[in-house]
Amino acid sequence: MSLQVPKPSNGNSKKHNNRPIAVFSDFDGTIFHQDTGHVLFDKYGCGQEKREELDGSIGDTRSFREASELMWGSLTVSLDEALELLKKDLVLDDHFKPFLDFCDEQNIPFSVISAGLQPLLRGALDQFLGKERSSKINIVSNDAEIDGSNWKPLWRHDCELGHDKARSINEMKETVFDGAQPLTVFVGDGVSDLAAANHADILFARRGLKLEKYCIKNKIPYIPYDTFEDVQVELERMINAQKEDEQDNRNATANIPKNPVSGRPIALRTVSENSVPNSVLI
Numbered sequence: 001m002s003l004q005v006p007k008p009s010n011g012n013s014k015k016h017n018n019r020p021i022a023v024f025s026d027f028d029g030t031i032f033h034q035d036t037g038h039v040l041f042d043k044y045g046c047g048q049e050k051r052e053e054l055d056g057s058i059g060d061t062r063s064f065r066e067a068s069e070l071m072w073g074s075l076t077v078s079l080d081e082a083l084e085l086l087k088k089d090l091v092l093d094d095h096f097k098p099f100l101d102f103c104d105e106q107n108i109p110f111s112v113i114s115a116g117l118q119p120l121l122r123g124a125l126d127q128f129l130g131k132e133r134s135s136k137i138n139i140v141s142n143d144a145e146i147d148g149s150n151w152k153p154l155w156r157h158d159c160e161l162g163h164d165k166a167r168s169i170n171e172m173k174e175t176v177f178d179g180a181q182p183l184t185v186f187v188g189d190g191v192s193d194l195a196a197a198n199h200a201d202i203l204f205a206r207r208g209l210k211l212e213k214y215c216i217k218n219k220i221p222y223i224p225y226d227t228f229e230d231v232q233v234e235l236e237r238m239i240n241a242q243k244e245d246e247q248d249n250r251n252a253t254a255n256i257p258k259n260p261v262s263g264r265p266i267a268l269r270t271v272s273e274n275s276v277p278n279s280v281l282i
């Protein structure tokens with residue numbers, strides 16, 4: 001796992017208010033409509049009823065991490081079999097691939113930031129995008145020790161969520177873009193995104209789900225979305241607004257009278273009558 005976000009390849013990344021944009025996206029329920037863990041637990045683990053009971057205990061009698069350990073520990077399936085099931089049952093957001101293309105065209109780095117397990121996330125991206133395209137996506141997540149059909153999550157951070165997404169975002173802010181602070185855009189949907197919600201510069205919350213409800217309750221500014229197309233439209237609007245600002249600045253500079261010899265702008269000064277010698281006043 002790497003915290004390093006790929007740097008823009010041509011050094012010409014898109015800027016918003018002079019800050020380069022970096023997109024971070026949750027995985028389960030955001031890039032894919034389902035949760036990779038839920039799909040597996042229901043078929044090869046504790047089953048839907050027990051999984052919902054454990055889910056319901058989060059924040060009450062168990063932490064997210066404690067409940068998750070019980071769910072992952074209930075699996076009796078190999079990684080290959082798990083990936084086969086995911087290939088069959090997961091549904092990719094219809095506009096995710098075009099959104100990735102958009103990020104490539106605009107030279108905006110894109111990273112997955114997830115409470116899931118690295119081997120499943122990478123395996124699912126390999127299957128749905130192809131290995132070459134998948135390999136260009138940085139994944140920041142928990143890892144896993146999978147011994148045959150025994151699964152043990154290896155948590156990224158020693159905290160109740162297992163992966164403190166806010167901490168990862170802040171760590172990445174300090175390591176990317178040669179000291180310039182990127183404008184962080186986070187796209188998410190659920191409980192594991194709550195910590196990140198307070199730390200992203202621009203937050204997209206999937207309409208009608210827990211992250212949006214949390215934002216409304218806690219008065220956190222966010223932009224609702226249904227698919228990655230909505231995210232793309234909003235980012236395009238921001239980028240176009242930035243271009244217009246830059247054009248306005250160029251136009252303002254172009255209208256300043258220039259020295260015909262040096263081509264440099266002539267500094268315009270205002271003077272008061274008091275600063276002019278009496279001899280030149282009529």
Ligand SMILES: [Mg+2]
Nearest residue numbers: 026028029190
């Ligand atoms: Mg999610």
